[in-house]
Amino acid sequence: MSLPAAFLAAVERLIPQERRFDDALSTLAFGTDASFYRLIPQLVIRVESEPEVVALLKLASAERVPVTFRAAGTSLSGQAISDSVLIVLGDNWNGREVRSQGLQVRLQPGVIGAQANAVLAPFQRKIGPDPASINACKIGGIVANNASGMCCGTAHNSYHTLAGIRLVLADGTVLDSEDPQSVAAFETSHAGLLEQLAELGRQTRANSALAAKIRHKYRLKNTTGLSLNALVDFDRPLDILNHLMVGSEGTLGFISAVTYDTVHDHPHKASALLVFPDVESCCRAVTVLKLQPVSAVELLDRRSLRSVENKPGMPEWVKSLSNGACALLIESRAASQSLLHEQLTQIMASVNEFPLEKQVDFSEDPAVYNLLWKIRKDTFPAVGAVRQTGTTVIIEDVTFPIEQLAEGVNRLLALFDKHHYDEAIIFGHALEGNLHFVFTQGFDDPLQVARYSAFMDDVAQLVAVEFGGSLKAEHGTGRNMAPFVELEWGADAYQLMWQLKRLLDPQGILNPDVVLSEDPDIHLKNLKPLPAADAIIDKCIECGFCEPVCPSKGLTLSPRQRIVMWRDIQAKKRAGEDTTALERDYQYQGIDTCAATGLCAQRCPVGINTGDLVRKLRARTATHQGSATWLAEHYATALKGTRLSLMAVNTVRKVFGAPLLAKTSAGLRKVSGNRLPQWTPAMPQAVKPISINPPVSDARPRVVYLAACVSRAMGPAAGDDEQMPLLDKTRALLEKGGFQVVFPDNLDNLCCGQPFASKGYAEQGEGKKQELINALLKASRGGLDPIYCDTSPCTLRLLQDGLDPRLKLFDPVKFIREQLLDRLDFQPQDKPVAVHVTCSTQHLGEAQGLIDIVRRCTSQVVIPEGIHCCGFAGDKGFTTPELNAYSLRDLKSAVQYCEEGISTSRTCEIGLSQHGGIDYHGLVYLVDRVTRAKH
Numbered sequence: 001m002s003l004p005a006a007f008l009a010a011v012e013r014l015i016p017q018e019r020r021f022d023d024a025l026s027t028l029a030f031g032t033d034a035s036f037y038r039l040i041p042q043l044v045i046r047v048e049s050e051p052e053v054v055a056l057l058k059l060a061s062a063e064r065v066p067v068t069f070r071a072a073g074t075s076l077s078g079q080a081i082s083d084s085v086l087i088v089l090g091d092n093w094n095g096r097e098v099r100s101q102g103l104q105v106r107l108q109p110g111v112i113g114a115q116a117n118a119v120l121a122p123f124q125r126k127i128g129p130d131p132a133s134i135n136a137c138k139i140g141g142i143v144a145n146n147a148s149g150m151c152c153g154t155a156h157n158s159y160h161t162l163a164g165i166r167l168v169l170a171d172g173t174v175l176d177s178e179d180p181q182s183v184a185a186f187e188t189s190h191a192g193l194l195e196q197l198a199e200l201g202r203q204t205r206a207n208s209a210l211a212a213k214i215r216h217k218y219r220l221k222n223t224t225g226l227s228l229n230a231l232v233d234f235d236r237p238l239d240i241l242n243h244l245m246v247g248s249e250g251t252l253g254f255i256s257a258v259t260y261d262t263v264h265d266h267p268h269k270a271s272a273l274l275v276f277p278d279v280e281s282c283c284r285a286v287t288v289l290k291l292q293p294v295s296a297v298e299l300l301d302r303r304s305l306r307s308v309e310n311k312p313g314m315p316e317w318v319k320s321l322s323n324g325a326c327a328l329l330i331e332s333r334a335a336s337q338s339l340l341h342e343q344l345t346q347i348m349a350s351v352n353e354f355p356l357e358k359q360v361d362f363s364e365d366p367a368v369y370n371l372l373w374k375i376r377k378d379t380f381p382a383v384g385a386v387r388q389t390g391t392t393v394i395i396e397d398v399t400f401p402i403e404q405l406a407e408g409v410n411r412l413l414a415l416f417d418k419h420h421y422d423e424a425i426i427f428g429h430a431l432e433g434n435l436h437f438v439f440t441q442g443f444d445d446p447l448q449v450a451r452y453s454a455f456m457d458d459v460a461q462l463v464a465v466e467f468g469g470s471l472k473a474e475h476g477t478g479r480n481m482a483p484f485v486e487l488e489w490g491a492d493a494y495q496l497m498w499q500l501k502r503l504l505d506p507q508g509i510l511n512p513d514v515v516l517s518e519d520p521d522i523h524l525k526n527l528k529p530l531p532a533a534d535a536i537i538d539k540c541i542e543c544g545f546c547e548p549v550c551p552s553k554g555l556t557l558s559p560r561q562r563i564v565m566w567r568d569i570q571a572k573k574r575a576g577e578d579t580t581a582l583e584r585d586y587q588y589q590g591i592d593t594c595a596a597t598g599l600c601a602q603r604c605p606v607g608i609n610t611g612d613l614v615r616k617l618r619a620r621t622a623t624h625q626g627s628a629t630w631l632a633e634h635y636a637t638a639l640k641g642t643r644l645s646l647m648a649v650n651t652v653r654k655v656f657g658a659p660l661l662a663k664t665s666a667g668l669r670k671v672s673g674n675r676l677p678q679w680t681p682a683m684p685q686a687v688k689p690i691s692i693n694p695p696v697s698d699a700r701p702r703v704v705y706l707a708a709c710v711s712r713a714m715g716p717a718a719g720d721d722e723q724m725p726l727l728d729k730t731r732a733l734l735e736k737g738g739f740q741v742v743f744p745d746n747l748d749n750l751c752c753g754q755p756f757a758s759k760g761y762a763e764q765g766e767g768k769k770q771e772l773i774n775a776l777l778k779a780s781r782g783g784l785d786p787i788y789c790d791t792s793p794c795t796l797r798l799l800q801d802g803l804d805p806r807l808k809l810f811d812p813v814k815f816i817r818e819q820l821l822d823r824l825d826f827q828p829q830d831k832p833v834a835v836h837v838t839c840s841t842q843h844l845g846e847a848q849g850l851i852d853i854v855r856r857c858t859s860q861v862v863i864p865e866g867i868h869c870c871g872f873a874g875d876k877g878f879t880t881p882e883l884n885a886y887s888l889r890d891l892k893s894a895v896q897y898c899e900e901g902i903s904t905s906r907t908c909e910i911g912l913s914q915h916g917g918i919d920y921h922g923l924v925y926l927v928d929r930v931t932r933a934k935h
Contacts, residue, residue, distance in 0.1 A: 003042050003085070007063040011045065014055050019046040019090065025585045028568055029561035030086055033070070034133075034543040036392045036443070037078035037479060038528040041068075041086035046554075048090040050168065050256045056087065057254070058172035060509050068511045069250040071109055071138035074544045075145060076395060077478025079249045079514050081526075087254075089140065091554070091889075094866075095257075098123070104163055106178075106259045109140025112548060115865060117265070125262040128156030131474070132377075135603065136545045143258050145476035146223050146247035150296045151331075153432055154221055156263050159229070159246045164259035167245055170252075170505045177242050178259060187238075194237040196503055200496065201240055204231040210492050217489070220399045221432045221473035223247050225485045226497045226515060244500060249476050250511040252504045266333040268340045269295070271369035274351065275327045275358035279413075282326035283406035285351050286430045289330065290402065292350050293343040297430045298329040298376050301409065304425035307382035308375055317358055318375070325357055326409075328430060329376050331369075332362070340364075379427050380438055381605035386423070387440040389538045392530050395438045398463045399470035402433040408469070411462055412437060419455040434473040443527040453524055456484075464488035479526075482517040531571040536613045537563045539606045546600035546610070551871035551887035556589035559600040559610035565590055566613065591617050593883050595873035596758060597839035615760060622760030632756065632764040636748040642713045646686035649679060653718060677878035682914035684714035684906070687725045692743045700740040703819075704779045705731065706772075707743070708791035709751050710906040717910075720919045726906060730790050730812075733928045737823040744772075744779040752797040758874055769797070773804055783807050788815050790922065792904040793874070796840040812904050812923050813846040816853055824931040832860035833926060834894075834901035834918065838908050839869050853923065854902055857930045864894035872911040888915035902926050 011020065021027060021044040031040040047053055060067045068082035071089055080086075093110025102123025107116055113134035117126045129142050130149030137147065143158045143165075154160065164178040173190065176182040187194060205211050211232050218229040230243035245253055276282035282299065289297050302325045309318040332347060334340035344362045363369055384393040400408035409426060412435070416424040421439040428435035442448040463469045464487050471481050471488050486494040501508075501516055513522050532538055546559040557565065565586055572579050596611030622628070631638050653661050658681055665679035690712065695702065707727050715725040722729075734741050744750060750772045757765030776787055783806030789795040795811035803809060810819070835854050837847045854861050871877070871887030888911060895901060901920035903909050909920040 003065060004063045007059055007065050008043070010059050011043070011056070014052065014059075015045055015047075019048070020044070021046075023585070025565060025582060025589060029557055029564055030070070030088065031081060032528070032542055032560065032564045033073040033075055033078070033080040034541075035076050035078040035081070035478065035480065036394055036441070036528050037081055037526050039081040039083040039526050041082045042084060044086045044088060046088050046090045048092040050174065053087070053168050053254050053256065054172045054174060056085075057168060057170060060085065061171055061507060064507055064509060066509050066512050068514075069140070069144075069254055071140035071144075072112070072133075072136050072544060072547065074133040074137045075141060075249075075478065076397075076475045077472065077480035079145065079476055079478045079511070080141075082511075089138065093140075093256075099259075102262055104259055105262055106164070106257060107139045108257050109138060109143075109255055111139045113137055113139065113142055118865070120262055121265065123262075124265050124267060126265040127260050128152055128161040128263050129158055133543075133545065136543075136548050139258060140255055143246055143255050144249050146227065146474070147476075148221060148429075148474040150298060150429055153429075154218070158258070158260070159227060159243060161261045161263065162243065162246060162258065163261045165242045165245060165255065166257035167242075168254040168256055170507065170510050174256075175241075176257075177238060183238065193503065194241070197237040197240050198235070200499060200503075201231045201235055201237070204228070204496065205235075207492070210496075213490070213493065216468070217470065220401065220470050221429070221434045222399060222470040223474055223476050224470050224472045224481055224488050225477060225493070226252075226500055228493060228496060231496075244504075247476070249478065249514050251501060251515050252510065264335070266295075266335050268335070268337050268364070269331060269333040269369070270340060270344055270362040270364045271329065271331045271372050272344075272348075272362040273327055273329050273358075273360040273372050273375070274354075274356055275321060275325050277322060277355060277357050278324045279326045279409050280406045281354055282328060283409065283430070285328060285354050286405060287402060288350050289328070289347070290431055292347045293332055293334075294330055294347060294431070295333045296329070296331040299409075299426070299428050299430035299435070300327040300329065300376060300379065301413070301426040302326065303423075304379040304427045305375070307386075307425055308378045311378055311382065313371065314375065315371070322357060329372055330362075337364075376427065379425055380436075381607075383423060383425060383438045383440065384541050385539055385606045387539070388442070389532045390444060390530055391440045391442040392528065393438060393541045394441050395436055395475075396459065397434070397436050397473045397475040398459070399473040400433045400435065400463065400467050401469060402431070404467055405430065405433050408433070408463075408467055409435065412459075415455065415458050415462065418458070419451055421455070429473075432473070433469070444529065449524060449527070456523065460484045460487055477515045479513050479517065479522050481523070482513060482515060483520045483523050485516065529567075529571065531567050531574075533563070533567040533570040534613055534616070536616065537566065537608055537610065540604075540608050541606065543605060545603045545605060546608075548866075549599040549603055549868035551595050551597075551869040552593045552883055555883060555886040556593040559604075559608075562590045562594065562610050562613070563608075590614070593880055595839075595869055595871050595876060595883065595887075597869050597873060599839050599842065599869055602842065615758065615762075618758075619760030619762060625761070628756060628759075628761040628764045632751075632768055635751055635768070636746075639709060639713055639748050643686040643689075646684060646714065649683065650685050650718060658718075675879075678881050680914045681719055682717050682910050684717055684910060687711070687713055687715040687727065690727055690743070690747065692747070695740065695742045698740060700738055702742055702785040703734055703739040703815075704776060704785050704787040705734065705741050705743055706750075706776065706787055706789040706794070707747065708789065708794045708906070709755070711790050712748060714906055714910075716921075717913065717919075720913075720921075721900075722919065722921055722925055726790060726922050726924070729922070729928060730788075730924050733820075733924045733931075734788065736928070736931070736933045737820045738933065739819075742779060742785070744775040746775065750775055752794040754793060754797045755874065757797075773798070773807070776807055776809075777804060780807060786810055786815070786819065788812070790924075791906060792838050792840040792844060792846075796843050799844070811841070811844055811846060813841060813850045813853065814844070816923065816927060817846075817849045820927075821853075821856075823934055824927070825934050826856045827930050827932070828856065829858050829930055830860070831858060831900075832862055832898045833858045834862045834864065834898040834916065834920075836864075836867070836870060836901060836903040836908065836912055836920065838903055838905045841904055842868075850902075850904065850923065854926065857926050862895055862898050864891055867891060867894075870908045870911050872905075872908045874907055877907065877911040884911040885915060888912065891916045900926070
């Protein structure tokens with residue numbers, strides 16, 4: 001059913017066009033969340049303020065238009081999709097307020113969970129919920145799903161740590177539980193609603209059987225249905241309402257802010273792995289550990305261990321475990337090391353009587369406990385990585401009473417066998433009896449859908465009826481378990497949930513068919529297709545973990561959305577449909593605005609680099625092979641041309657002034673159809689060709705200096721306080737450190753090949769890379785001398801796909817860290833310095849190294865939050881400047897108190913200087929300024 005004309009007209013007046021989406025590409029891209037369901041919204045609205053939400057809900061209520069709220073879209077049960085109106089959070093929902101030295105924190109719904117913990121970290125506090133998706137999911141989703149995690153249990157979830165909430169009801173009314181005026185106004189305007197809530201509470205508490213059942217259900221981890229515990233835990237109707245919102249999955253209202261009571265984040269921790277010979281002894285040990293000072297106990301069945309045993313870095317002993325083995329990964333945390341050691345002794349003594357097949361003792365060594373947790377965290381991706389193309393990965397989430405955990409595990413294993421889910425694995429948060437089981441499922445065949453249906457019926461009967469457990473422990477009911485809510489809860493509790501829904505959402509406009517549905521087959525409808533599209537991306541499970549680090553998310557598409565759209569285009573092509581319009585839109589939104597820096601791969605559970613797909617697609621339209629070959633063969637000429645162009649532009653600036661040049665440049669860019677680059681005051685001046693002295697024989701150690709193309713062409717901007725080119729500054733610092741600096745022969749003709757590869761000219765890029773490697777071998781005397789590359793992207797390019805093992809290649813961070821720190825005396829300055837960690841520095845594993853070096857140089861280090869990639873991407877800052885501008889839209893406010901910024905890529909520094917309002921330089925400028933040579 002199409003949306004009412006009156007609603008659409010009112011929305012057009014309320015929301016600017018750039019925040020309304022109804023085109024085929026955008027609606028499909030937003031119609032995807034992390035679940036295995038898909039609905040295509042008719043309209044997507046990006047909201048930036050609470051008044052907009054209020055107005056939209058009033059319009060939706062008046063016109064009876066269903067709406068669904070979306071935070072990060074990492075939910076797994078179909079909570080965040082709609083075939084009507086999808087309301088997504090924009091940038092302006094990121095507010096946070098730390099109170100009482102971190103004892104409380106007030107957060108808006110757009111704050112990512114990990115960001116909340118980052119602002120609490122200085123106080124050694126954190127929010128209670130700790131979902132596995134905490135680096136991507138947002139507070140709005142965490143509260144709305146009552147998400148928990150590995151250490152959270154039931155005591156520290158959103159429900160139990162809620163100190164205050166601000167919400168918008170279906171009729172557009174705002175209630176802030178921490179604002180006495182708001183509360184008083186609401187008590188007047190909604191007295192009838194509050195009295196009905198109070199009466200439902202009284203009736204529930206008076207029904208001893210129902211009240212006992214509710215208390216039992218929430219003794220366990222449980223997110224099935226609405227939070228009925230609010231009716232037995234509280235008698236004040238406002239408290240009931242506030243706690244009903246937790247876990248309501250957007251079906252009762254919109255959460256616009258929440259205040260948490262925080263929990264301790266103890267700094268000292270240790271982990272151990274105990275492997276038991278069978279499930280029974282493993283689960284008996286869990287009941288013992290429940291009474292010990294443990295923060296997490298994760299169960300891993302033999303299938304889950306087998307799924308990761310061949311992954312790189314896994315210990316060999318994993319392969320030799322018996323078929324019945326079952327492991328516990330145990331973590332303990334404490335405020336002091338001595339207390340931690342006491343706890344570890346106590347924990348091990350408690351399980352001393354149990355026979356063990358393998359034991360990895362408690363360790364505080366990060367290398368050891370990170371490896372142990374890698375075993376646990378790699379299990380889910382391991383299943384996803386081996387699944388058949390076209391199938392999806394389903395992760396279910398149940399709770400058994402802990403005293404029946406062993407029987408529950410074995411019964412689940414039997415169901416896997418019965419329904420032929422041979423690849424299924426079990427792992428989970430054993431202390432709470434909370435098990436996740438992961439399996440692969442195809443939905444393109446009615447027989448496969450029938451198999452899934454029969455399996456879920458059996459699971460529901462086993463968990464909810466036979467064991468009295470929870471069908472959804474922490475992933476939310478969604479539409480996945482909505483048909484089974486009554487089976488788990490019984491008729492009385494189920495009808496009570498419907499009473500609450502109709503009381504708070506009388507027209508049923510808030511997220512219909514989620515949590516509660518009158519359709520018994522809703523969990524078998526609107527199943528998401530995952531068609532084959534390209535081997536690079538076919539393993540994508542559309543979880544959205546990649547999205548927070550993508551510079552184009554919100555401007556155009558995120559990596560997840562790029563994959564969704566390319567899958568759809570390929571499926572439509574195979575079906576004989578015309579995809580011309582979609583591909584035209586995809587060219588800009590999917591290909592042209594992708595930075596292709598690969599940060600998404602670092603966050604992806606199965607390691608997908610969406611940039612690899614984009615480069616492959618660019619190669620299809622890379623039709624200037626002859627020009628690319630000529631350029632590769634005459635690179636010194638091209639570099640000279642770049643210098644001449646920069647000199648010419650700088651001459652114009654001197655004659656006509658920067659304002660006129662900027663205005664003229666903008667006009668020319670517009671006339672050229674955005675093909676000409678935009679001049680800005682951050683544009684570099686030309687660098688004079690380097691003067692290279694022949695090596696001399698002396699006692700100093702040699703270093704080969706590989707100056708990147710940009711360093712050889714682009715100097716500081718005219719207005720920069722630092723006017724010495726990076727080449728000269730680097731050479732001076734290396735010589736200060738006692739090195740003799742030598743250069744490769746024919747330097748101006750050398751290039752790592754990145755400019756070619758990023759444009760789709762892989763052959764020319766590889767040729768330039770090999771030419772450079774040969775020159776470096778010669779310059780380093782066969783690898784005898786270290787090689788310093790002054791730009792981190794070029795270093796990464798050379799190291800990717802393997803470098804000649806004879807070469808010892810360093811980016812600026814690694815060389816300074818390993819070769820210069822002991823040769824220099826640091827005299828730190830007392831001025832704040834902003835640090836931008838480039839994508840390549842992150843890939844090289846030198847992010848912390850860069851930050852540590854800057855901390856040696858100054859006591860005030862500023863790392864802007866949320867800027868993972870600057871979006872300059874080599875030359876995108878010139879050709880697609882809107883990507884750079886969007887990525888750095890919050891930079892200026894974050895660095896306004898700094899006098900300079902530091903990075904390790906000359907092109908990134910151009911965009912950072914332009915949008916940050918301060919000069920960004922290479923790391924060597926700062927290090928050189930605050931050091932002197934040791935004698």
